[in-house]
Amino acid sequence: MFKRSGVWWACIRHNGRKVQRSLETSDRKLAKAIESKVRTELVEGVYFNKPIGRDRTFPQLVVKFMREHAPKVSDSQQRSYATSSKHLLKFFGEIDLLSISPKMISRYKVLRREVGLKPATINREMAMLSKAFNLAIREWEWLEINPVSRVSKEKEDNERDRWLTVDEEVCLLENSSEWLRDIILFNLHTGLRQDELLSLTWDRVDVFRKTILIKDTKNGKPRTIPLNKTALDILESKARVISIRSKIVFHSKCGTKIDKHNLRRALVIAKEKAGIEDFTFHGLRHTFATRLAHSGVDLYKISKLLGHKDIKTTQRYAHHCPDSLRDGVDILEADYNLTTVGRKAAISGEGNCHKSLGNKVRPEGFEPSTH
The missing domain is CATH 1.10.150.130 (Tyrosine recombinase, N-terminal domain)
Known part of the structure; x- marks a missing residue:
């Protein structure tokens, strides 16, 4: 027997076959008893014939x-x-x-x-x-x-293309209570998941570096999010009234963590007053990402800010950034034109390349090929 990660394992050879398995206990005495049972089953020839999984519930x-x-x-x-x-x-x-x-x-x-x-x-x-x-x-x-x-997976249709316009944002904030207004505005500038925001504590806030550290993430990997002035102003205003009863940044009046059902209820009331339909808390995160895409931020950066494990998840925002995609191909035209290229090829005497360009390149551009 040997121990692995605090658990006893058996390693037995019988008639040329090796049996190595966990004995699923850290108790040596119990492990010896289980090992003896395995040896007996091997000798009696029933160990390998026993249906695997039948004795497990x-x-x-x-x-x-x-x-x-x-x-x-x-x-x-x-x-x-x-x-x-x-x-x-x-x-x-x-x-x-x-x-x-x-x-x-x-x-x-x-x-x-x-x-x-x-x-x-x-x-x-x-x-x-x-x-x-x-x-x-x-x-x-x-x-x-x-x-x-x-068993096949269920087909999901979670890609709601619903984000807030600037006018809707203003209207929603005007119809929200102060505590909800802070949460909405902060999330529009950080893109946090609901659980990430409600669990944010002051020890994860670095005002000097202007960042917050999100430890409890969906994919299990911590990520650091930079804060802009709007997000920082919200934190600074809340820091002036920090509750001695709570380390949580966005807490209830009692200093406890805000219940997600209460948050959802408050948001429903606010959006109904504002006349906004088909919008959920997750839409704030979607608005954050969509606005970044509209501003030309590349998908890789958006993916990192959102904490997506796979950039494929971020691809849904690709159609929001056509201008940044155009910039990607326009950069190839910097200091580049076919006339100059043709002349350089002729000077360098690149044989076939020169011939293939020679009858096509003119100061006016491309002409149809005759063959």
């Missing part, structure tokens, strides 16, 4: 996943896992892993759709389930096949 999979994998991801992702696992456990119950089929998983998806869940939410639950099965295959050696891999 779905609750065991979820518990192990939440205990070993969940702590490695962001707090928001952990909360998402906890919510998903609650619904998954309710549906699959005490079933053994080998009995979970693609058909059963598809049935779960149908039931989730029937209660009104959005495709993106269902896909998140499927992603967690698939991750758990993959770990059970690759690291825990509980299974050989991931049943989720044979």
Whole structure:
């Protein structure tokens, strides 16, 4: 036996075959007992014939996943896992892993759709389930096949092209309470996700460098966001009335973290007063990115500011920046014209190149070729 990451592993050779597996315990005495059982099954010839996954249940999979994998991801992702696992456990119950089929998983998806869940939410639950099965295959050696891999994803349509015009922004701010106005304005100039904004604490604010550090991100990778004057002014005004009861930048009157449902409710009231339709809190982030694209900021920078893991996610803003794309090709024309190129080619005597340009290049430009 040997230890790996605090857990005992067995490494046994029998009749020329090697068995190496986790004993799933840090207790040496228990590990020895499990190893002895494995050796007995090898001698009796039943170890390799035993159906893998039959002695493991779905609750065991979820518990192990939440205990070993969940702590490695962001707090928001952990909360998402906890919510998903609650619904998954309710549906699959005490079933053994080998009995979970693609058909059963598809049935779960149908039931989730029937209660009104959005495709993106269902896909998140499927992603967690698939991750758990993959770990059970690759690291825990509980299974050989991931049943989720044979189930199609839900088609998502989350790309709302809805952003605020300047007039709508003014109207929305005029109809918002002071605390909501600060949040709206700050997000229009930083593009934070809702959870990122509501979780922002003062120790992540660097006024001297004019940046904020976002630790709890969707993709698990921290990112630093530069602050413009508008965002800084909001922070400075809030810094003058910092609550001794809270380290949170945008907090409630009680000094606690603002509940996202209360934020959503306040935004609904404000936008109804302003006469703005089909707009959500996420639209503030979308407005931030769209305005950057309109101003000619390249997609790579927008991707970094938004914290997108894959720049493909940022491609949705490409059609907002045609001028910056034109700049990209116009730069090739700087100090360049075909007449000059033709003369340089003739002087350098580049044979075939000179001949091919010779009958086409004129001071007036291109003429049709005769062949």
